[in-house]
Amino acid sequence: MKLADEFLKSIDKRTSLIGIVGLGYVGLPLVREFCAAGFKVMGFDVDPKKVSMLKAGRTYIRHLPAKHFTKLIKQRLFTPTTDMKKLGKPDAVLICVPTPLDKMREPDVSYVVNTTVEIAKSLRKGQLIALESTTYPGTTREVMLPILEAGGLKVERDFFVAYSPEREDPGNPDFTTKDIPKVVGGLGPHSLKIATRLYDAVVCEAVPVSSCEAAEACKIVENVYRCVNIALVNELKMLFDRMGIDVWEVIKGANTKPFGFQAFYPGPGLGGHCIPIDPFYLSWKAREFGMPTRFIELAGEINTHMPEYVVQRVADALNTRGKPLKGSKILVLGLAYKRDVDDVRESPSVMLLEMLQERGGKVDYHDPYVPSGKPMREHNITHLRSVPLTPASLKKFDCVLISTDHTCVDYDMVCRHAKLVVDTRNAAGAKRRGKNVVKA
Numbered sequence: 001m002k003l004a005d006e007f008l009k010s011i012d013k014r015t016s017l018i019g020i021v022g023l024g025y026v027g028l029p030l031v032r033e034f035c036a037a038g039f040k041v042m043g044f045d046v047d048p049k050k051v052s053m054l055k056a057g058r059t060y061i062r063h064l065p066a067k068h069f070t071k072l073i074k075q076r077l078f079t080p081t082t083d084m085k086k087l088g089k090p091d092a093v094l095i096c097v098p099t100p101l102d103k104m105r106e107p108d109v110s111y112v113v114n115t116t117v118e119i120a121k122s123l124r125k126g127q128l129i130a131l132e133s134t135t136y137p138g139t140t141r142e143v144m145l146p147i148l149e150a151g152g153l154k155v156e157r158d159f160f161v162a163y164s165p166e167r168e169d170p171g172n173p174d175f176t177t178k179d180i181p182k183v184v185g186g187l188g189p190h191s192l193k194i195a196t197r198l199y200d201a202v203v204c205e206a207v208p209v210s211s212c213e214a215a216e217a218c219k220i221v222e223n224v225y226r227c228v229n230i231a232l233v234n235e236l237k238m239l240f241d242r243m244g245i246d247v248w249e250v251i252k253g254a255n256t257k258p259f260g261f262q263a264f265y266p267g268p269g270l271g272g273h274c275i276p277i278d279p280f281y282l283s284w285k286a287r288e289f290g291m292p293t294r295f296i297e298l299a300g301e302i303n304t305h306m307p308e309y310v311v312q313r314v315a316d317a318l319n320t321r322g323k324p325l326k327g328s329k330i331l332v333l334g335l336a337y338k339r340d341v342d343d344v345r346e347s348p349s350v351m352l353l354e355m356l357q358e359r360g361g362k363v364d365y366h367d368p369y370v371p372s373g374k375p376m377r378e379h380n381i382t383h384l385r386s387v388p389l390t391p392a393s394l395k396k397f398d399c400v401l402i403s404t405d406h407t408c409v410d411y412d413m414v415c416r417h418a419k420l421v422v423d424t425r426n427a428a429g430a431k432r433r434g435k436n437v438v439k440a
């Protein structure tokens with residue numbers, strides 16, 4: 001097929017122009033990799049602040065330094081824009097927009113729909129449209145395709161459609177976008193071949209599968225797997241606490257088995273844009289097939305209970321020191337949802353902060369990467385400011401609750417100077433454990 005052959009040649013020659021829609025935690029690293037592989041990239045985002053920050057040489061994601069993108073912009077390899085009318089220019093348009101849950105905890109694919117509507121307005125022959133956002137199996141074919149074909153062009157004959165899930169792990173120094181194989185599904189053989197060739201040019205390996213649905217399911221399975229296993233160790237943590245056994249020691253011991261065991265670690269609850277959300281995309285879709293997803297529901301129940309459990313542990317720990325939670329000064333240490341990132345989306349720390357306040361605690365937080373509260377969909381924390389973490393400031397608190405284990409924090413210092421430490425991440429470690437340290 002001539003259109004497909006031309007596309008393949010343009011990939012090999014690096015003359016195809018790439019469009020990346022959604023310049024966030026997933027989209028920006030992808031810009032970097034496509035430019036590194038020799039492609040020119042147009043970046044699209046509806047947020048004018050992000051686009052102007054990029055143009056002004058500033059970053060909004062801590063682990064993605066601005067200078068790299070400034071250089072790409074200067075070399076005219078990367079053009080960020082808010083102008084969706086230009087979506088007809090790129091040969092391949094890759095979509096990396098949010099896929100959250102709505103207030104009823106059902107999939108909110110409105111960002112995917114809005115983006116597809118914008119793309120459809122200027123869709124032209126020969127374009128490849130690839131969705132990267134995490135979503136339920138069927139989204140590409142059932143939600144996107146009708147919008148794209150509404151103008152009269154036909155997939156596989158006039159344009160191409162693929163799904164390739166993003167597996168980015170922000171802040172992980174061992175695996176960057178380039179080092180992570182990419183599963184690819186297409187809405188037909190031409191779409192699959194083009195998308196596979198394109199991703200093969202950029203990441204270590206493109207892994208073709210038989211359909212977009214299979215590729216969509218791969219990503220959801222990866223996240224369900226994590227969600228269920230984290231719930232398991234969270235439940236075991238609560239049991240072992242009662243039995244006087246340290247779950248961290250147990251996991252460390254079990255992990256010496258060279259096969260058949262993969263370590264997952266407990267925490268104060270799930271956070272981030274993926275694990276607390278994506279499994280429920282599948283639960284929702286499963287209802288259409290009359291099938292409950294009991295593992296997912298149970299894991300959700302256990303994981304969402306964790307902040308409550310942690311608050312109770314804080315209350316108990318204060319109680320044994322003759323202090324009620326009400327009126328106690330508590331420092332939540334770490335606001336980001338995981339170590340060494342500045343992302344607070346769905347962070348359990350925010351839940352903990354609010355729950356402790358509701359019970360009368362006087363709560364502050366410290367996070368080296370989140371100097372002030374960021375706007376969040378369901379929480380109002382923009383008035384909060386990170387307080388300093390010094391021996392003197394620590395002494396002012398009745399309890400320090402470690403909810404995120406950023407590696408740059410001096411936990412020895414924290415344990416030496418805090419009156420009481422409740423540690424949900426094993427950050428204080430077995431060696432440093434003093435009488436004032438409680439694991440939770």
Ligand SMILES: NC(=O)c1ccc[n+]([C@@H]2O[C@H](COP(=O)([O-])OP(=O)(O)OC[C@H]3O[C@@H](n4cnc5c(N)ncnc54)[C@H](O)[C@@H]3O)[C@@H](O)[C@H]2O)c1
Nearest residue numbers: 022023024025026045046047096097099115133134166168
């Ligand atoms: N963050 C991760 O670690 C991660 C990892 C793997 C997969 N994912 C998935 O990737 C997708 C994107 O996640 P993210 O973390 O990059 O989100 P993000 O919020 O960091 O970035 C999304 C960007 O899309 C922009 N946007 C929203 N609607 C738009 C529209 N209609 N047109 C253009 N731009 C629009 C937003 O302004 C934002 O800059 C989600 O589906 C997520 O589940 C995320």
